[in-house]
Amino acid sequence: MYLSKLFFWGEDLNSKDIREDIKATLKLFGLRPTKARILVCEVLMKAGCPVSHGELQADERLKEINRVTLYRTLNALVEAGLVHKVLGVDSCWYFCLHETDQPGCPGDHPHFYCLECGRMECLKECKLPFIEVPRGYHVEGKQLLVYGICSKCQNNFS
Numbered sequence: 165m166y167l168s169k170l171f172f173w174g175e176d177l178n179s180k181d182i183r184e185d186i187k188a189t190l191k192l193f194g195l196r197p198t199k200a201r202i203l204v205c206e207v208l209m210k211a212g213c214p215v216s217h218g219e220l221q222a223d224e225r226l227k228e229i230n231r232v233t234l235y236r237t238l239n240a241l242v243e244a245g246l247v248h249k250v251l252g253v254d255s256c257w258y259f260c261l262h263e264t265d266q267p268g269c270p271g272d273h274p275h276f277y278c279l280e281c282g283r284m285e286c287l288k289e290c291k292l293p294f295i296e297v298p299r300g301y302h303v304e305g306k307q308l309l310v311y312g313i314c315s316k317c318q319n320n321f322s
Contacts, residue, residue, distance in 0.1 A: 179206070182206060185221075186205045186206060187202060191211070193244040194244060203225060204220065204229070204234065205241070205246070205261060206245070206287070208259060211260075214249075214286065215259055217234065217257060232260065238279050241259075246259055248262055250275045251307065253311050254277075274290050274308035275287060275307070278312070278313060279313060281317050292306060
């Protein structure tokens with residue numbers, strides 16, 4: 165059982181089981197299961213949505229990890245294909261753990277950023293449009309960020 169089965173399909177497992185599966189998943193993706201990588205994956209898993217470096221740094225569960233180690237850990241997880249990142253309207257990168265039963269970033273979905281509460285969400289039910297690039301060009305990635313006020317904040321205004 166790997167990350168996709170643990171979190172994304174809602175199985176109720178204890179932290180020890182989750183950490184063991186995170187370790188196995190990190191190994192499967194060619195990464196050494198360091199304490200920092202395991203903790204960051206666990207925090208991202210429990211967040212269930214894209215989280216900024218600053219939010220992660222402020223998280224009490226990651227207090228033992230310094231800023232540089234956190235940055236390097238996030239980059240390693242992105243490069244391995246366990247985490248995808250998206251640039252927010254606030255010019256901060258947001259990181260999100262995703263299902264591991266697909267190779268690389270599932271991508272192909274936009275994100276919504278709430279201007280009121282700052283929460284970012286993956287809009288997995290929506291697909292990004294296909295963009296034809298000129299011959300000889302090589303696409304490294306694409307993203308679409310939709311921003312406005314989320315339904316929870318809208319209800320608070322009512």
